[in-house]
Amino acid sequence: MSRLWAEYSERVLLGTGSTVASLLFIWALARQFMPPWLRDLLASWVDRFTASFQPYVTVTFPEYTDDGFRRSDAYTVVKSYLSSNAAYIGRARRLLGDLRCGKDGDVALSMDDTEDVLDVFRGVKLWWATVKTSPTAPTVSLYPSTAFQERRSYRLTFHRRERQLVEDEYLRHVVSEGRNARQRERQRKLYTNNPSYDDDCGGLPWSHVPFEHPATFETLAMDSERKREIMDDLRMFRKSKDYYARIGKPWKRGYLLHGPPGTGKSTLVAAVANFLEYDVYDLELTAVKNNSVLRRLLIETESRALVVIEDIDCSLDLTGQRPTADGDKLGDGEEGDRGAAAAVGSKVTLSGLLNFIDGLWSACGGERLLVFTTNRVEKLDPALIRRGRMDKHIELSYCTFEGFKVLARNYLGVHSHPLFPTVQQLVEETKITPADVAELLMPRTFFGGEEEVATCLENLVAALRGRPNPEHATAAAALVAAGARTM
């Protein structure tokens, strides 16, 4: 009886009017006693009849898929779509609060389950509502506690004349916006490969922690023109799914970052990952047992991933002079046995790594950025870094005046200072890494004000002149010690 009443009240809610609703109630009662063929026939007549009073169409997105075990992707996407829309949140009176992933103290507001909202798409009105139904009989479930659980769904209602628009455009819009919102809100991860992982013995190939590196292109000490060039390249890559499909290449890109230690290679990796909002897979090649484990690790990465191999020159014996079978080194341009160049401490070979980069398996997943970093680019095998494998070679170098200004803004909060011209002249004459500049600019306290700024800049000038400033102790060592005391 309660099911009949639910059906009855649902029709009433859809606004058919009390007379029609009463007829429907009688009809629902009567059809319990009809043979199925008659019930179906009459049902189609009644549907046609009520449609003339009821011009609205509804689409329901249930929370769980038919098997009842897996949450429906469509439901999650709709939830993200509705929760991310600032206009709804602004209008809603019942909200849910939760801590935002990775952002300290930031509370994310989303729509409460009981809230109904109106959406407007290309001037057309659409209504979203949350519907809760209690199962009248227990559902079959492996988890007894869920057998009697309420089932939720989102219900979209719109006028039937808008059906084409909804099917062709609006639902696509909801899915794409919902996915983007989910990506923005989700906690990104930093993965590292498990040294004990073995293809035969099983185990988990990757472990992970939340990725919380704060580096961005804004905080990166690099000339703005080069930053823009890299960001443009990344933007293009992110949008190029169709392009890659058209030219018949897997949707992936390789970056080689090279330069002296402390010039910001790792920092750039973090900034790129934050810019693209990708997970980071930090692949420690020396901990990979062999080529087949390397392939497995690749397959286990998800899409929208930045896979980085740091200090690739230390991970593989890739001198560019591969030994021949009799132990001699090969000359330039000679193709040797690529399997002979093995990862230090593992059986990964150069050919295994080349396969990892652009073999058949490398196409799994898609949307992947592979980054190698090295301090000694000249030591690498040309095959490994040729264009096409490593599409973009980025040299990170010593600090420029523009880079210094970024660091001064980050560390001291200043955009100009009377010592800037001196720093400019010295920085252009001296080779100093951004890491050294950053350390010298680190204030002793966070409340030092102008005096502290002047001290840091004087220390930098002294370091650039190649002699420590006698008035302010030594540069880096003293600051590190002071930092340890005050923090």
Ligand SMILES: Nc1ncnc2c1ncn2[C@@H]1O[C@H](COP(=O)(O)OP(=O)(O)OP(=O)(O)O)[C@@H](O)[C@H]1O
């Ligand atoms: N270009 C830069 N912009 C901002 N900070 C930088 C930059 N370069 C270095 N730093 C600072 O110096 C520290 C060390 O830099 P990072 O580890 O990125 O250098 P690296 O080139 O990867 O060094 P290595 O080759 O030794 O791994 C960073 O934590 C960062 O604070």
